[in-house]
Amino acid sequence: MTQRLSQTWRPTAKSGLRVHAVAQDDPLATPLLAELAVEYSTRYGRTVGEVHDSLRNYPAAEFAAPDGALLVVTRDGEPVAGGAFRRYDDDTAELKRIWTAREHRRQGLGLFVLEQLETEIARRGYRRIYLTTGPRQPEAVALYLTHGYAALYDQDIPSDQIGPHPFEKYLPAPHPASDPVGARA
Template sequence: MSMSRSVFHVGQHDPLAAPLLAELAIEYSSRYGGTPGEVHADLLGYSPEHFAPPHGDLLIVVENGEPVAGGAFQRFDAETAELKRIWTSSEHRRQGLGRFVLEQLEAEIARRGYRRVYLTTGPRQPEAVALYTAAGYTALPRDVKEQVGYVHPFEKRLVVDEDAQAVPA
C-alpha cells in the first residue's frame, strides 16, 4: 500500500485538529481523571493565538487523507518554545510518527528563531518520556508537583549555524 503523508499548519479550531484534541481528551482523562468533556474543554481553554504564528504553531500530519499525528508549540520566553499536545492516533502508534512530529516542530521552532525547546509531560506517560529521551531531550529537575505526581520537564538546546539560524542540537 502506498502512503501519502502531508503536514498541515492549522489553527486549533480547524477540523484537522479535531481528532487530536478528541483523542488527547480521552487519553488524558483515562490517565489523570476528569471526564473527556472536561479535559477537552480545558484543551480548548487556551487562546488560539498561543499556537499561531508568529510565536506558535499547530501542525497535523495527514496520511492518506486521515489525521494521524500532530503537535503544537507556543512561546515560553524570548528564546524558548514550549511543546504542547504531541499526539499520535492510537491506531498509528509505533510507526515513528511521534518522532516525525518532533522533528517537524523543532524545524519550525528553529525557523522562528527560538534557541531552546521546553516541555513537560505527565507522570503517567512513560511513552512520552521515552520519546523525548530518545530524541535528545534532557530531563530537568522535577520541581513542579501536580495533583497526580511530579511532572517531567525536559529541554533541548538548539545550536546556531553560521547563517544565525537555529537548528536542533
C-alpha cells in the same frame, strides 16, 4: 468559521505523509484533540469534558504564527498525528499536544511530529525548547530522553511523586546562510 493558517502542503520523507499548519479549531485538528482528551481522561482520572476544556484553555493565537504553530500530519487526507508549540519566552518555545492517533501508533509518527516541530521552532528563531509531560506517559518520557531532551527533574524519584515532568533541549545555533528571511531577531 475555521481559518486555515497555511494551505501549503509540505511533502515529507515518510511516504504519504503531509504536514499542515492549522488553526486550533481546524477540522483536521478536531479528531486528534478529541482523542487526546479521551486518552488523558483515562490516564489521569478526569472527565473527557474537563480535559477537552483544558486543551482549549490556551488562546488559539498562542499556537499561531509568528510565535507558535499547530501542526497536523495526514496520511491520505486522514489526520494521524500532530503537535503544537507556543512562545515560552523570547528564546524558548514550549511544546504542547504532541499526539498520535491510537490506530497509527508504533510507526514512528511521534518522532516525526517532534522533528517537524523542532524544525519549525528553529526556523522561527528559538534557541531552546521546553515541555512538560505527565507522570503517566512513559512513552513520551522515553521519546524525549532518547532524542536529546534533558530531564529537569530527579529521575530517581518515582514518576507519580514528581508530578509534571519538565524537559528542555537547546537547539544548535543556525548557520548564518541558512537563516530564513523574516526570522525573529
